[in-house]
Amino acid sequence: MVIILIKNVDGSTYWTERFNSRADCDAWLSEEKTRPYWKKDFTVEIDDKEKETLEEQKRNLEKIQARTKKAQEARLEVKELRKKKGRTAAENAALLDKLLDALGIDDEI
Secondary structure (H helix, E strand, O other), X not given: OEEEEEEOOOOOEEEEEEEOOHXXXXXXXXXXXXXXXXXXXXXXEEEEOHHHHHHHHHHHHHHHHHHXXXXXXXXXXXXXXXXXXXXXXXXXXHHHHHHHHHHOOXXXX
């Protein structure tokens, strides 16, 4: 997200606008500067959160991929434990732990 803040010469806010990309922001600003109401003494501040957003999306994707891999591994372990006949109480507890892990449920609830 990109936020543009247009200020009057006294520092008060004249206009605020939000955009999905810097390119959209730049195009809009270029157009606005041609309008008859545009004052040459306006100041423009641009807060470009686009890079932060992309980095955050990358981090979230990495978390999702790691969690998916962990769940797939836990699923395989659960399948193996289920096949075993005559499981002990400890093995049943381990099976339950693996199921909770595969579901992404924290055991410290």
